[in-house]
Amino acid sequence: MNKILMSGNHTAAEAAIRAGCRAYFGYPITPQNELGEYMAEHMRKIGGAFIQSESELAAINMVVGAAAAGVRAMTSSSSPGISLKQEGLSFLSGFELPAVIVNIMRGGPGMGNIAPAQGDYFQATRGGGHGDYRTPVIAPGSIQEIADMTFLAFDIADRYRTPVMLLADGMMGQIKEPVIFPDFIDPQTLPKKEWALTGRGGKESRYLASLILDSNKMEQHNWNLFKKYEAITANETRYESYHTEDADVIVVAYGTTARIAKGAINQLREEEGLSVGLIRPITLWPFPSEILYTLAKDVKKFIALEMSTGQMVEDVRLALDGRAQTLFYGRPGGIIPEPDEFAHVIRDAVKS
Template sequence: MAKVLMKGNEALGEAAIRAGCRFFFGYPITPQSELPHYLAKRLPEIGGVFLQAESEVAAINMVYGAAGAGARVMTSSSSPGVSLKMEGISYIAGAELPCVIVNMQRGGPGLGSIQPGQSDYFQAVKGGGHGDYRLLVLAPASIQEMVDLMGLAFALADKYRNPVMILGDGTLGQMMEPVEFPEMIDPDKLPSKPWAARGAKGREPNIINSLYLNPLELEEHNLKLQAKYAQMAEEETRSESYYTDDAEIVLVGYGSSARVCKAAVDQARQQGIKAGLFRPITLFPFPKAEIQAACRQAKSVLTVEMSMGQLVEDVRYNLEFKVPVHFYGRAGGMVPTTRAVVSKITELVQEGGRSA
């Protein structure tokens, strides 16, 4: 298939359709509104259902219902809207239902701005809502990767019966790049879901539930969930390493920040600095073994984020505090520049990698 030039949000919508998604429930919020706008037109054309709910709270509970019936279903929003969905996301995770949630992050806290941000990292990878649950979190860095990860997101959601979040940002949602789409998946040919609530003629009814009044039963359920998350950590880590084989300073960033970091690495290399980039693609599970391998020769590590410092905590933890880890970030919708990151690299090299 030939490549087409598309805006990130619209490409995500088409990718979801190609992955077999036929149900979308959401509510408009900048900078992701083009995604539901695109699906409002496309889903009815192929016999799917698009519904703009009265609120984010209503939308996520509609996702719960469709997922419980075995459908491939998606919702999308941006930072404040995802916060409103958190109770429903906890219910979905507790009921072990597969779905895809897109968050095109913007600056915060509060209403913040409509500019890109990355300050929802904690919310995405640490649970966000109540209870001991986890989302699989995928962090694309290009429009093509958003398209590719959408198919993976639905596959992983079904494999683990768990919600999967695609964590983007306003830059990725609004920018345009050429993309190539996969062939269309026929939803009727997807593997069956014998657990789904689709009627019970000739068999015992399936019950979709996250309520356990007996504390021993709830503890057993939690232990089952934790075993599932451990399996994810064992089997589903994904990352990219760039010039890390001999790197003495390794940058760590995801999404749009990683694009800035890659350009900064190139410029630093031109100046004779042995810089590299480690980009986690799965934010949960975090690629621990991979980042340790990428930083095996590093004298220092620098995380670059569009936040006041969230990813940096997982980097320090997964490197087991064996390497000095520094932080550079912008907030409020400000995007780090290549020049500023190169300047920070130069400063750290001159200081000899001493911990900040």
């Protein structure tokens, strides 16, 4: 198909439909309303389910129902609404049900504002809901990646029977860039979900429960989940490496800040001849720790750049494990840093 100019919010919706998603439930919240509006316009026309729910709680639990019945299901929201969905994320993990949750982050805590921010990193990667679980988190860095990563999110969700979060911010939701969509997937052609509950239909009855009162069985369930998370870590860790071959200093940034950092890095390399590079985590959990650890053999300075007061930087520190120095620069609260600002910070790091 042809390239078209599309916003991040519309792209996530269109990509989900093309990836075979046939159930969307959501509640309005800025800056991701265009996603739900796109679903409202298109989902029912192709025989899918669309409901504007009474709350984010209801939306994620409708996702639970649709996913349990074996349908690719999605919900989307922005930070305060994602907080309300955490209970559902925990249950989806406990039930081992696949689903895709889109978080178009905004400033916080509390109501915060509607400007882009990256303050939900901890919530997204550390669980957010209760219990011993992990959520794969994918952070696209362009509109094309939003399309591709939406497909990937559904695939990972189905393959490992887990909720997957697509984490972007208000800027990624709103910018328009050219996108070429992958072809439509007919949901009928997806691998059959033998575990899905669709009535007994002449067979033995089955049930999905996350209540496991017997502690021995609960422990076993936790270890089974853990094994799954180990497999996801081994197979699904993704990152982009940008000019790291000759770098003296490596920036670590994801999503919007990675884009802005690339602008700064280009400026510093071209205009000032500084050897700086970037590792852009595409999966935030699992975090690309190995590549950082490997690079730290030669590179002694890393800078985490975030639109927060410092969240991902903790994963960078854990990954480097003391092998190199970790610096941090952040702009929280909905401020979008500028390339020139980042260039300044990186230059200082190189020269200090």
